[in-house]
Amino acid sequence: MLAAGAVGWYRIAMPSVAALSWLDYAIILIYFLFVLGVGVALRRFMRTSTDFFLSGRSVPAWITGLAFVSANLGAQEVIGMGASGAKYGIATSHFYWIGAIPAMVFVGIFMMPFYYGSRARSVPEYLKLRFDEKTRALNAVSFAVMTVFSSGVSMYAMGKLFNLLLGWSFDGSMLVAAAIVLAYTFLGGLTSAIYNEVLQFFLIVFGFVPLVFLGLRDVGGWAGLSARLGSLAVRNGYPAGAYTHAWTYMGHAASNPVGVEWFGLVMGLGFVLSFGYWCTDFLVVQRAMAANSMSAARRTPLIGAVPKMLFPFLVILPGMIAVVAGSSAAAPAPAPGIHAEAPAAGQGIVPVKLDAAGRPERDVGGRVVLDYDLATPAMLLHYFPTGLLGLGLTALLASFMSGMAGNVTAFNTVWTYDLYQSYIRPGASDAHYLWMGRFATVFGIGLSLAAAYVAASYNNIMEVLQLVFAFVNAPLFATFALGMFWRRATGHGAFAGLAAGILGAAVHHGISLPAGAAAGFKGGYLGTLVVYPSELAQTFWTAVVAWTTCFVVTIVVSLATRPRPEAELRGLVYSLTPRPDAEALPLLQRPLALAVIVLSGTLLLNLVFF
Amino acid sequence: MSATGGLDIRIPIGGLFTVVGALLAGYGARTAGDATIYARSLSINMNLWWGSAMLLFGAVLLGFAWKRGKG
DSSP: HHHHHHHHHHHHOOOOOOOOOOOHHHHHHHHHHHHHHHHHHHGOOOOOOOHHGGGGOOOOHHHHHHHHTTTTTTTTHHHHHHHHHHGGGGGGGGGIIIIIIIHHHHHHIIIIIHHHTTOOOOHHHHHHHSOOHHHHHHHHHHHHHHHHHHHHHHHHHHHHHHHHOHHHHHHHHHHHHHHHHHHHHHHHHHHHHHHHHHHHHHHHHHHHHHHHHHOOOHHHHHHHHHHHHHHHHHTTTOOTTTTOOOSTTTTTTTTTTTTOHHHHHHHHHHHHOOOHHHHHHHHHHHHTTTTTHHHHHHHHHHHHHHHHHIIIIIHHHHHHHHHHTOOSTSSSSOOTTTTTTTGGTTTBOOOBBBBSSBBBBBBBTTBBBBBGGHHHHHHHHHHHTTHHHHHHHHOOOHHHHHHHHHHHHHHHHHHIIIIIIIIITOOOOOOOOOOOOHHHHHHHHHHHHHHHHHHHHOOOOOHHHHHHHHHHTTTHHHHHHHHOOOTTOOOOHHHHHHHHHHHHHHHHTTEEEEETSSSTBBOOTTTTEEEEEEEHHHHHHHHHHHHHHHHHHHHHHHHHOOOGGGGTTTSSSSSSSOOOOOOSSOOOHHHHHHHHHHHHHHHHHHTTTT | OOOSOOOOOOHHHHHHHHHHHHHHHHHHTTTOOOHHHHHTTTTHHHHHHHHHHHHHHHHHHHHHHHHHHHO
């Protein structure tokens, strides 16, 4: 009986492949032609390495601002935030409204004067100017390895997704996307990546707005969605409003699906992780460094924050709708194709997760596990007719490609300036470094492809690597904050702090476990002293421990070592740098005015969805 | 000339949206009233409406680019 049932579910949940028409393919093809065209058109303007790696610092703020958020609007965001929306509900918006936005305002107002003003060409290079060579090397190497692997993981996810949804070949879809990204970044460098990121930004917006419109209309607007999610919440053992309120149930980890309480959320996600990513990751900071003036560089993250604070509606809502769509009698007959009968086993139109043998996965309690990563793609197939479906899939492809190009342009810059020029071949001609940048684009993409195949064949290796990256990243913001705002911080202090922070993260992860998990990749390998209610809670607290360790060790070691003369720190530290003068600009172009607007909007959104 | 000076970004974006918008709107106009195609989109001819919106957006971008090119 049990075996027969399992086989039956396998049949039901196994997606049959959606068929595309000539029009859908035509739209995808036209998109390819345009992104390649941008690369070709920009080719003749790439004369120096500064043109290639920093767009000659000549891009206007609105373009760098949109690229700032678009480079990050990769697959992890579009697919991952939809998945979290399906799993956690509107609380997923904390990644934006307590996470990204305050950090983006901070980097624009307080940190950009040093990144842009120091004329550093990369984030690791700023560390070299402010601290010393070894701190730069640690950051450059870990960043280069990380970008290659994260772009590889995202390629792997793309190949798998298009294979599952459309029956495209796994190798074929990865190779085509990689070849196109390679072609346009090779030809037009960072400018080409940035221009295409803006184009991809508009495509993603235009591709997902109709999805949210149709989905909301189908479930009866926000009121209908709340009602349906309310009964789902009760069935899952939470208060009725748990999926539709961001803060109300954050008092205790057990009363919200995220499994985190407000203090861990604000400190771990809001402070350490978000500031660590948005303020120190070269992938995004590079976009601001390409701006045409100091004030444009400072406005870059602030302009980006305006669409960013509205993204939850675009990427989280589809996931929330997916878990309840098609579950009422009033809903239209399901679309022919993939998820026609999925509700029998899945939830809404989210299918169950299948293991390697094609059978539904079950958790410890024996309940089937949903494949949340398919929530947003399933929505596209469910609601989009031929034609619009082509646009939706193009938007999905655009998100994969903008993320990939972001990684590749950041990688080739750090490789060429911070590793090749610094340690392998200093003092060569600019033309040589321009050539190296193009060459690094080729092998960066080659390495990412290799990483994608590693991810495909050894799942555990990727888990270990992602863990290591989490450890490496967590303490970074403490180093930058002390470097920029405390003139006494020294190179030895920064390096010791970073190393101690990474170790602190590893130790904390090693002594803690999320509830219900076995010791191993999830933690507990040094013995289980702390049990967290969820994996996210563990992640947030690991970050807090890493940050605090780095902060304290950097201060102690700095005080014990010889400070650098103040004359060397001008332009690198807050108290020794003249304030950028923004008074000459019209009110709405002043960074501070923009910051006030962005923060008020975010506060309002938090209150509306409290 | 700078690394960006030669290409107005509104041209490729406007061009892409104009072409894709026109294709979608044209297909939508031809398939108007086809109940099977639009059963998924709640019986709304999304191709026609959304295609027209994209066409308009693309045309506005191209218009601005053209105006700057002349001035």
